[in-house]
Amino acid sequence: MIINNETDYGTPASLSANLVTLEIDGRKVTVPEGTSVMRAAGETGINIPKLCATDSLDPFGSCRMCLVQIEGARGYPASCTTPVAEGMKVCTQNEKLANIRRGIAELYISDHPLDCLTCSANGDCELQDTVGAVGLREVRYGYEGENHLDAAKDGSNPYFSFDPAKCIVCSRCVRACEETQGTYALTIDGRGFDSKVSPSQNQAFMDSECVSCGACVQACPTATLMEKSVIDHGLPEHSVITTCAYCGVGCSFRAEMKGEQVIRMVPDKNGQANHGHSCVKGRFAFGYATHKDRITTPMIRDNISDAWQEVSWEEAIEFAAEKLKQLQAKYGRDSIGGITSSRCTNEETYLVQKLVRAGFGNNNVDTCARVCHSPTGYGLKSTFGESSGTQNFDSVKKSDVILVIGANPTDGHPVFGSMMKRRLREGAKLIVADPRTIDLVKSPHVQADYHLKLRPGTNVALVTALAHVIVTEDLADEKFVSERCDTESFAKWKTFVAKPENSPEAMAEVTGVPADAIRGAARLYATGGNGAIYYGLGVTEHSQGSTTVIGIANLAMATGNIGRDGVGVNPLRGQNNVQGSCDMGSFPHEFVGYRHVSDTKTRALFESAWKVELQSEPGLRIPNMFSAAIDGSFKGLYIQGEDIAQSDPDIQHVHHALRQMECIIVQDLFLNETAKFAHVFLPGSSFLEKNGTFTNAERRISPVRKVMTPLGGKEDWEVTQDLANAVGYPMNYKHPSEIMDEIARLTPQFAGVSYAKIEAMGSIQWPCNDEFPEGTPTMHADHFVRGQGRFMLTEYVPTDEKASRKYPLLLTTGRILSQYNVGAQTRRTDNVAWHEEDRLEIHPHDAEELGINDADWVGIKSRAGETVLRALISERVQPGVVYTTFHFPHSGANVITTDNSDWATNCPEYKVTAVHVAKVSEPSRWQKQYQDFSDKQETLLKDRIVAHEHE
Amino acid sequence: MENQNLIKMANNIGAFFNSEPDKAQAVAGIEQHLKSFWEPRMRRQIIDYVQQDGTELMAIVAEAVRNLAAQRSL
DSSP states (O other), X not given: XXXXXXXXXXXXXXXXXXXXXXXXXTEEEEEETTXXXXXXXXXXXXXXXXXXXXXXXXXXXXXXXXXXXXXXXXXOOBTTTOBOOTTOEEEOOOHHHHXXXXXXXXXXXXXXXXXXXXXXXXXXXXXXXXXXXXXXOOOTTOSOSSOSTTOOOBOOSSSEEEOGGGOOOXXXXXXXXXXXXXXXXXXXXXXXXXXXXXXXXXXXXXXXXXXXXXXXXXXXXXXXXXXXXXXXXXXXXXXXXXXXXXXXXXOEEEEEEETTEEEEEEEOTTOTTTTTOOOHHHHHTTGGGGOTTOOOSOEEOSSTTSOOEEOOHHHHHHHHHHHXXXXXXXXXXXXXXXXXXTXXXXXXXXXXXXXXXXXXXXXXXXXXXXXXXXXXXXHHHHHTSSSSOSSOGGGGGGOSEEEEESOOHHHHXXXXXXXXXXXXXXXXXXXXXXXXXXXXXXXXXXEOSEEEOOOTTOHHHXXXXXXXXXHHTTOSOHHHHHHHBOHHHHHHHHHHHTSGGGSHXXXXXXXXXXXXXXXXXXXXXXXXXXXXXXXXXXXXXXXTHHHHHHHHHHHHHHXXXXXXXXXXXXXXXXXXXXXXXXXXXXXXXXXXXXXXXXXXXXXXXXXXXXXXXXXXXXXXXXXXXXXXXXXXXXXXXXXESOOHHHHSSSHHHHHHHHHHOSEEEEEESSOOTGGGGOSEEEEXXXXXXXXXXXXXXXXXXXXXXXXXXXXXXXXXXHHHHHHHHHHTOOOXXXXXXXXXXXXXXXXXXXXXXXXXXXXHHSOEESOOSSSSTTOOSSSSSSSBTXXXXXXXXXXXXXXXXXXXXXXXXXXXXXXXXXXXXXXXXXXXXXXXXXXXXXXXXXOHHHHHHHTOOTTOEEEEEOSSOEEEEEEEEOTTSOTTEEEEEOXXXXXXXXXXXXXXXXXXTOOBOTTOEEEEEEEOSSOOHHHHXXXXXXXXXXXXXXXXXXXXXXX | OOHHHHHHHXXXXXXXXXXXXXXXXXXXXXHHXXXXXXXXXXXXXXXXXXXXXXXXXXXXXXXXXXXXXXXXXX
């Protein structure tokens, strides 16, 4: 399935440094040792016919279409499985080969529908192309014999169909599922003529283990596996390379278009983060962008009990600006602020924080990264000197020991999860520290060497115990530490972690992890070769989130696992632009490039560039904004692309705060939960409707390209610019590239970044400047950004959320593969077929004790509130722990989560809430009240005064 | 803002720095953290609390807040 001009070389490139010279059809060719004859031919422009070969998969040699003649060799070897050799002479085209190929094609076509003209792959079918290339003109066997033409079609998957009548059993789909995705959901069932592709045990795709990553569809050379959107609309006619707007992997995609309609999103094989792979969200779940719920006309209202009134852009911006100015006049300069979004581009985020700092005249700007990875920023900046991960994704290919803490890559970062699984299948060792049995712990051909199944809230105890083993068993890399780190802080840290109270034996009681497992894991990480740590929100979203990040950095420094390929500290960022939104100065205490607002020199730089006086004091963080709203000192908020009324913890407190405010401006695609409390709604633009850049978890700045006209008429950065002008701070950018140019001028890490360079290189990993003109795949290679690595003490402080008689279970939250964050996008796609509601996972033992059966309604009560969900009995959670997701607003997962937060950053403690669970028969009071409120708001939207009525 | 909220946040900061064996360094760390990350109205309120009562704060936190007050840096 290839509808682009990229060459498919048939087999993967060899990375060998040794070169081999051979002759193919009389041409001298020099390629790396290990290259297949097929690829060597392709690289010199000679195309050998093929069906089962594609360059994303290892050679298989089943179709026999690619056979060649090699001087001195017997028979007709398959060029895909034959490696080149020095002096080899290859012939790819002669009469004999042509006859054999025609014969093979004839066999294929004798059992293949002859409906090419009406086939969905017409014009994009490798079988069609190959049969044409070999010159098949007749099928001597006829079409009457036994065949598969009546095989039943499987349309169970919402996004693609499986038509076995068109299958040539080339096994590309099976191999893609194994090699690329690592799920092993597909197999070839039967032998000989009975061979057929089988999802799991001859099940329908939807009932099988298939995760709908699309790798099989992409690999299929015929219309057997085909996107339903292509079946419905026909083949696309042009494509644009852009970047996915879901998770922090930041996959590169070809948006394949018919005019302004996206027909399909196909992962870009040149994508430097994803190398041609995708997941069910990026590949298929783009329909939200044109969903009927999109609001494309600005709206205003004085009170949230009023009906919305559609107005022009000019009126809406003027209304919003006047409100903000009035609030500042009445309540003071610091009474308003803004929230940037990790779903928006770098340029948009930069502009929002600039509007707040320069236009509003205060530093009350924060980002949704506050509630996910702000502890990463604090922890890594404090220890290494830079608030970012240290590696690129490809680094995992050289890891020998992978330590995954509080992350679920196969669900949260699935494309990277597949890369990691590939490395694990190659033999890397795996340590998983997680309260739940995530898929990585045991999946096909992957099994964790250690699963440290700790109690929620005890990360610091575990990490410090690991450090204790490393120090007391002399496993530290003293040479690395003495050369690269602050030895005084190391000595202090050694003394601290060596204390008996930090030993695995002492911490086993706290963590619930046996001491010998902690010792074994520590030894493996410290001595097993290249040790790499990957972590996620299961680390950061704790009252000691920053402490765990520091502890992780300590481990990496102590073992010398930093500064080269295969090692490092890798925060897996949740949303597409978490790294970018943090880089762009979204936090209230620092300018773009992580420079504190109190730094006189930095402030002078920005004051000179922005031509305005700037405040030297940090502004309010998001939770502080809510508190200030309730005490009456914070009254106005501009929110771009963020749904705080669903995503933030202790949601009743958040809703109360929002109700106290006098002007909430929401810029979004939909009337999200926050917009129900808003006074101004400004239509947002999807990632398909604008230009800009996203920065993924590996600091990779990738292009976002506009493929359709914004439905609301404006790109998001234009709206912010209009608002800035209306409040009296002039902005006059003509294109987002000018914003990036300004960022580059003002930010040392971005000094060498430009749209021209991104266009030329495909993407760039910052720092990119005079010192690193091509970007920086691996940070801290020669020295830490702060000079010497700094060890910090990590005393375990138990969270206030402890199991008690009143609240005997611990709730932890997370997300699943098919849904994304608050679900605003994925709930508006067919991804609901996999997950249509949030459920409470509970261990069978606890369920039995509480008399709870699968799918029963259960009430979950914490000190913050109560909600009701259906139960899902599961051994993935341990006894005493329950788990849920937060993808649906009426689930009220955040009614239960509390105001506990990380000591350093106020990142909420989503991961630990003490709860009481009981079987119930009706929704909670909150759910009923919120349903009423939400219904009223939907009515106020439905009954809105439309623009022409207003006129 | 609610005093209880600020007290809890401040004590959480104190709990991190509490493991620092050099008490002066711990106090300085808390003080710097409050200066770097707390918005002025939050700092003013915690100073008011220390000046009026302060009993619910860890000793090293109260000392850091008193140092802040002495600097008149708000």
